[in-house]
Amino acid sequence: MASRTATRLVHPPREELEFTRVMAALSDPVRLAIVARLADAGSDGELACSTFALPVSKSTQSGHFKALREAGVIQQRDEGTRRLNRLRTDDLDARFPGLLDLAVPQGRDVVAGWA
Amino acid sequence: MASRTATRLVHPPREELEFTRVMAALSDPVRLAIVARLADAGSDGELACSTFALPVSKSTQSGHFKALREAGVIQQRDEGTRRLNRLRTDDLDARFPGLLDLAVPQGRDVVAGWA
Numbered sequence: 001m002a003s004r005t006a007t008r009l010v011h012p013p014r015e016e017l018e019f020t021r022v023m024a025a026l027s028d029p030v031r032l033a034i035v036a037r038l039a040d041a042g043s044d045g046e047l048a049c050s051t052f053a054l055p056v057s058k059s060t061q062s063g064h065f066k067a068l069r070e071a072g073v074i075q076q077r078d079e080g081t082r083r084l085n086r087l088r089t090d091d092l093d094a095r096f097p098g099l100l101d102l103a104v105p106q107g108r109d110v111v112a113g114w115a
Numbered sequence: 116m117a118s119r120t121a122t123r124l125v126h127p128p129r130e131e132l133e134f135t136r137v138m139a140a141l142s143d144p145v146r147l148a149i150v151a152r153l154a155d156a157g158s159d160g161e162l163a164c165s166t167f168a169l170p171v172s173k174s175t176q177s178g179h180f181k182a183l184r185e186a187g188v189i190q191q192r193d194e195g196t197r198r199l200n201r202l203r204t205d206d207l208d209a210r211f212p213g214l215l216d217l218a219v220p221q222g223r224d225v226v227a228g229w230a
Contacts, residue, residue: 019221023142027135098213106134 009069009076014091017072022096025071026103029110030056031064035073036107038087039100045089048082055114124184124191129206132187137211140186141218144225145171146179150188151222153202154215160204163197170229 012018025031034052041047054061065085068074075086092100127133140146149167156162169176180200183189190201207215 019217020142020144020147023138027138027142029135032135096217099217102134102211102214 007078009078011069011075012072014072014088014094017091017095019096021071022073022092022099025068025073026099028064028067029107030054030061031068031073032103032107033110033114034064034068034085034107035087035100036104036111038074038085039089039104039107041087044086046084046086048084050082122193124193126184126190127187129187129203129209132206132210134211136186137188137207137214140183140188141214143179143182145169145176146183146188147218147222148225148229149179149183149200149222150202150215151219151226153189153200154204154219154222156202159201161199161201163199165197 026035033054037052038045038047049061049065052061054064056064065074065076065083069076072088072091075088077084087100089100141150148169152167153160153162164176164180167176169179171179180189180191180198184191187203187206190203192199202215204215
């Protein structure tokens with residue numbers, strides 16, 4: 001998929017993370033669920049978009065991943081036809097200590113509510 | 116002002132505060148500035164809406180106070196023609212510990228940027 005691998009994925013550097021954008025990114029239950037899944041991903045902490053069983057359309061899902069990436073909450077990279085996601089734990093903990101500790105349990109509650 | 120004192124001010128109880136709504140309420144610089152001003156209000160911690168010198172129109176300001184109240188971030192009460200505001204520190208610290216500690220300094224930065 002040349003079009004996908006050619007996509008330029010923009011990530012704000014740690015020092016440019018904006019509190020208001022991160023808060024907005026974490027103000028949605030689906031995005032909180034994504035954050036919790038990534039926080040609990042273990043080993044390398046990387047998950048392909050296709051592995052998230054989210055109760056929303058594919059395009060809505062893509063929008064949520066994009067919002068998280070542009071706010072600096074997740075790191076995305078393309079590998080072949082897969083888009084891989086990782087939580088920017090170190091960056092978020094450095095800039096807004098304690099925020100992920102609040103958000104991750106909230107996301108787990110969202111996921112539990114879907115089960 | 117009978118019409119104002121007759122207004123029913125709705126406040127969600129502590130146990131019904133929603134993380135996503137609180138995050139959304141705190142995702143705006145003007146609302147963060149209001150939160151910081153209230154956090155630094157001292158003594159009884161109560162400030163009239165009219166005392167906030169916010170760089171937005173009166174109606175926009177009212178909308179921000181309403182968003183904060185409906186999310187459960189502030190408590191409002193009318194006294195004569197004044198609407199008084201107080202930060203719901205205890206409720207927020209109980210439900211989302213550490214969140215105000217992150218938000219208040221961000222709000223102070225916003226206020227400092229206006230000076």
